[in-house]
Amino acid sequence: MFFHMVLERNMQLHPRFFGRSLRENLVSKLMKDVEGTISGRHGFVLAVTGIESIGKGLIRDGTPFVTFPVKYRCVVFRPFEGEVLEAVVTTVMQHGFFAEAGPLQLFVSNHEMQDGMEYQAGDIPNYTSSDASVRIQKDCEVLLKITTVSVVATEIFCLGSIKGKYLGLLNDRA
């Protein structure tokens, strides 16, 4: 789920950046540091939309660096258990398939698929239903439900399921 929230960060700035463009330097450094990273609590920080406030800078003892507490608004994406989202299949294996929803990597095990879905090996490995009406292969879009979310260090891994009403294949490969 996406959120637009205010986060805070202490930015350290070297004196060479002081001067007229100090604020600009601070903001660009913030964007470089934070966009695209993963925060365990908040999920993926996707984009900084604006700066709320920049506090007074304090010089760190013993170094020339100055620390500014910066409050900024940003869009974050955090997966939740039970959340339903669309994903694109990236790799199909005997145990299940990997899919990605933007920056999030998910795995759907073959136990979490409808009964009758069988793994077909070959040049293009895929999962086919027993009546051959549904075929899930690389680059297919699926609607899946997140069953487990796990945060390991700065990585987020999720397990999903397509066993359920309205879940499963959305479109064939374009």
Place this chain on the structure above:
Amino acid sequence: MSVASDSPVHSSSSDDLAAFLETELDSDSDSSSESFPIEQAHDADAQVSNHRLKRQKLEYPEEETENVASVTFSEEISEASSSKVPCEHPGTFGNMCFVCGQKVEVTGVSFGYIHKGFKLQQDEVTRLRDIDMKALQSQRKLCLVLDLDHTLLNSTVLRDLKPEEEYLKSHTHSLQGDVSGGDIFMLEFMHMMTKLRPFVHSFLKEASKMFVMYIYTMGDRPYARQMAKLLDPKGEYFGERIISRDDGTVKHQKSLDVVLGQEKAVLILDDTENAWPGHKDNLIVIERYHFFASSCKQFDHRFQSLSQLKSDESEPDGVLSAVLKVLKQTHSLFFQDGGEDLSSRDVRSLLKQVRKEILKGCKIVFSRVFPTKSQAEDHPLWRVAEGLGATCATEVDASVTHVVAMDVGTEKVRRAIREKKFVVHRGWIDAANYLWKKQPEENFGLEQLKKQGTDDVSAAAAAAASAAAAASMRTVVVRFADADAAADAAAYHIATAGFIGVSRRTQRSDAAAAAGSCVNETNKS
């Protein structure tokens, strides 16, 4: 629920059992519940006999009620999953078991090339390997693991290009569009230039009919993927099976633990023997492809690279086509219809068998090749010769066919010349080892060693010195190229197909120290 046809022991719900017992205790003719539709159709006799059967069946539930109850109870728990056993956690994605989602301890082999964060337990890997083996057998294919650098291609950083190699920049093939016709590519974004080995496209096409192929390289993942795009633009040969150094389990070493194929059905093609410490029997060592000058420099060779000589390996007679023949031979031996069960065949023993055909029938005596102090039988060259099918002896007698020597002056050599035996230098054995074919002895005569200038003799001596001072961490490189190379001293090495080079930098310093001494003295060290 066809409870009538099943005995109560197999009923899948305790509720049904209760219903059954209830109806059983009621009068049977009145038991017209939906669970007994079949009985309704039976006539009276049938009903009586059914009743008797039910009575008998009734005995069973008394004893096995507990079993039934426990089965149904656990079934109700595991209703969601299709299996009735607790999850074995075959592997992890992140720190969760990817089947049940529980947080488990992260052990197991990391399969990063399939997906980031994906690990499989050893039991699961074994299970997958067995499945893979069956699939391969039905397709009549084996596994082939290919190295990239110096085996299928040669890459250089643009910085290291020598001035005489600048002409190559105008010959590069475009990266856009069809890359399958190209041989040399400029990769500006990686600051590299890559030359594919001659014959590589045909090699991959032929090999893909007999083998499921993997790439295993010591380069990093982006490099590996980029090279795979050049070698295999359609993704039909390798698919996702691209293993880079980021995916290996042990640093600086390659191992078959991340390959999902059974060891007895995997062949490896690599230029470095020491990269595969645990799998030397599966390995076919191939001669290094030195196209760029920086590649020669990397291994401390003093001869000129192919780009400097403006020549290249011959396509039909090159190393890759020789290796392809060996692969075809081994493959046909494996799938030969001998009535033997395929699962008992081991590609490693078949490879040894093919190797032993090369110098079959040759009896070799070595002269001044081994240090006098050490045991001749333990010397690597002796072992290589025996591996090639030759028998080795220490004394010249009538049955000897070849004498391998480094100098014409020895007694053994003179006797051999008298008795019209072949006298060759050790390059003959190395050539047979790398080209998988017995080479004509005329190309490896001792006169060739003498013709070369003093530089080259000392280089050859240095090579022989370090090669003779036995240690296991050594690879010997034999240089071969088209015979039309320029008449240069270095080129002469290449043209005569007999030069030996030492590839290890560490041994080179020892060799340099020993280079001052001539051949005779090296064997005393």
